[in-house]
Amino acid sequence: MENYKIPKKSVERLSIYKRILKGIMDAGFTTVSSRELAERAGLNSAQVRKDLVYFGQFGTPGMGYHVSILHRTITKIMGLHKKIPVALIGVGNLGQALLSYQGFKERGFIIESIFDNDREKVGKIKNGLKIMDERNISIEIKKKNIRVGIITIPSSAAQSAANKLIKGGIKGILNFAPIELKVPSRTTVVNVALCEKLEMLSYYLSKRKLL
Amino acid sequence: MENYKIPKKSVERLSIYKRILKGIMDAGFTTVSSRELAERAGLNSAQVRKDLVYFGQFGTPGMGYHVSILHRTITKIMGLHKKIPVALIGVGNLGQALLSYQGFKERGFIIESIFDNDREKVGKIKNGLKIMDERNISIEIKKKNIRVGIITIPSSAAQSAANKLIKGGIKGILNFAPIELKVPSRTTVVNVALCEKLEMLSYYLSKRKLL
DNA sequence: TATTCCTTGTGATAAATTTCACAAATCCTG
DNA sequence: CAGGATTTGTGAAATTTATCACAAGGAATA
Numbered sequence: 256m257e258n259y260k261i262p263k264k265s266v267e268r269l270s271i272y273k274r275i276l277k278g279i280m281d282a283g284f285t286t287v288s289s290r291e292l293a294e295r296a297g298l299n300s301a302q303v304r305k306d307l308v309y310f311g312q313f314g315t316p317g318m319g320y321h322v323s324i325l326h327r328t329i330t331k332i333m334g335l336h337k338k339i340p341v342a343l344i345g346v347g348n349l350g351q352a353l354l355s356y357q358g359f360k361e362r363g364f365i366i367e368s369i370f371d372n373d374r375e376k377v378g379k380i381k382n383g384l385k386i387m388d389e390r391n392i393s394i395e396i397k398k399k400n401i402r403v404g405i406i407t408i409p410s411s412a413a414q415s416a417a418n419k420l421i422k423g424g425i426k427g428i429l430n431f432a433p434i435e436l437k438v439p440s441r442t443t444v445v446n447v448a449l450c451e452k453l454e455m456l457s458y459y460l461s462k463r464k465l466l
Numbered sequence: 467m468e469n470y471k472i473p474k475k476s477v478e479r480l481s482i483y484k485r486i487l488k489g490i491m492d493a494g495f496t497t498v499s500s501r502e503l504a505e506r507a508g509l510n511s512a513q514v515r516k517d518l519v520y521f522g523q524f525g526t527p528g529m530g531y532h533v534s535i536l537h538r539t540i541t542k543i544m545g546l547h548k549k550i551p552v553a554l555i556g557v558g559n560l561g562q563a564l565l566s567y568q569g570f571k572e573r574g575f576i577i578e579s580i581f582d583n584d585r586e587k588v589g590k591i592k593n594g595l596k597i598m599d600e601r602n603i604s605i606e607i608k609k610k611n612i613r614v615g616i617i618t619i620p621s622s623a624a625q626s627a628a629n630k631l632i633k634g635g636i637k638g639i640l641n642f643a644p645i646e647l648k649v650p651s652r653t654t655v656v657n658v659a660l661c662e663k664l665e666m667l668s669y670y671l672s673k674r675k676l677l
Numbered sequence: 678t679a680t681t682c683c684t685t686g687t688g689a690t691a692a693a694t695t696t697c698a699c700a701a702a703t704c705c706t707g
Numbered sequence: 708c709a710g711g712a713t714t715t716g717t718g719a720a721a722t723t724t725a726t727c728a729c730a731a732g733g734a735a736t737a
């Protein structure tokens with residue numbers, strides 16, 4: 256709502272609150288306090304309230320927040336109430352896993368086109384979609400008006416694929432390749448740092464001499 | 467090295483520096499400045515120096531850092547120079563993708579046991595490993611002295627699997643389930659928040675009215 | 678209705694993280 | 708070897724993020 260700068264961390268936590276609210280809602284409760292939300296998320300209750308206030312005043316003193324209303328509100332704030340057509344670049348192991356991943360569909364991210372640069376794969380059918388040649392990314396996504404691309408190809412090819420997505424007018428990229436993609440400022444990139452997470456785990460175990 | 471508190475963010479960036487150093491090394495360069503590293507990582511050069519100094523003094527004024535030495539040092543700091551036996555809990559789409567994922571093997575994470583609670587799957591072979599019943603997690607990982615578990619099952623079953631891992635003496639868990647696992651303090655959990663990343667992307671696009 | 682109990686929203690404070698800026702160290706050139 | 712050009716490591720300052728603490732609003736009870 257407000258146009259102040261909202262901390263990236265707050266946005267990330269919004270997602271967590273939504274998940275917790277879903278659980279509380281399914282358990283049949285109608286209201287929840289910031290204290291309870293904080294406890295379940297492993298945070299401070301003031302932080303929960305501050306985070307929520309960035310987006311509006313949803314609480315009632317003495318009572319807390321209305322679970323289903325807050326859940327619906329967050330869903331809307333995050334734009335998760337609409338369907339979003341998505342293109343998948345890279346039909347390898349990870350790509351295929353994401354193709355079958357229910358979490359994407361549940362959130363309205365509908366994979367409509369899939370690409371690979373492996374001659375062996377192009378033309379084959381996966382989950383009802385024909386694998387297309389990466390060279391056709393720009394044309395295809397422009398034609399289908401696809402807004403989001405998911406990149407699951409090796410780093411070496413990731414930038415080139417990103418360029419094709421951008422040429423086709425992509426708005427956002429979910430990038431699984433361990434590389435900092437160079438994109439124009441109008442394009443939003445969110446990186447999923449799989450390797451980094453793994454290496455962090457290794458570090459913490461190593462530090463405690465547990466390996 | 468030091469026992470001061472090292473910011474979690476610095477540890478995460480260590481991983482990024484390592485990746486960049488690898489690229490510079492492969493390109494044939496022998497030294498690199500903090501300015502160059504910062505530029506490639508999209509950071510401030512003072513930050514790069516501060517991050518590195520947490521672990522020791524690796525640079526030479528006027529020259530910068532020795533690429534391959536720094537790379538090797540970071541690898542060692544992160545404990546990535548040793549092989550780590552890993553158990554995979556959940557041989558679904560994501561689990562199978564990780565099973566074939568080279569990134570794990572490259573970093574010394576060797577998947578040695580795989581589990582699922584689906585009767586249909588138990589007993590089948592995947593990537594040369596027999597899928598075992600989740601009820602045997604504790605015994606099996608204790609027997610094989612497995613230190614790390616990767617959880618790729620739905621949230622509803624994740625805590626129960628984590629408990630079995632802990633009972634078997636697991637040291638670290640890489641958790642893909644969107645749930646805050648409750649574990650004793652001696653166990654390190656690193657969460658991979660796939661859904662949250664996706665939702666963040668949705669939020670940023672939605673905010674800019676791009677959906 | 679009055680009173681007590683909760684819980685929100687928020688200004689103030691504290692803590693963590695990032696950036697600035699510069700002395701000191703080293704390299705490189707002539 | 709002198710002098711200029713770099714680049715590190717690091718205090719200090721700035722910025723960002725998290726926590727505290729409390730007035731004010733509303734619910735619940737009697």
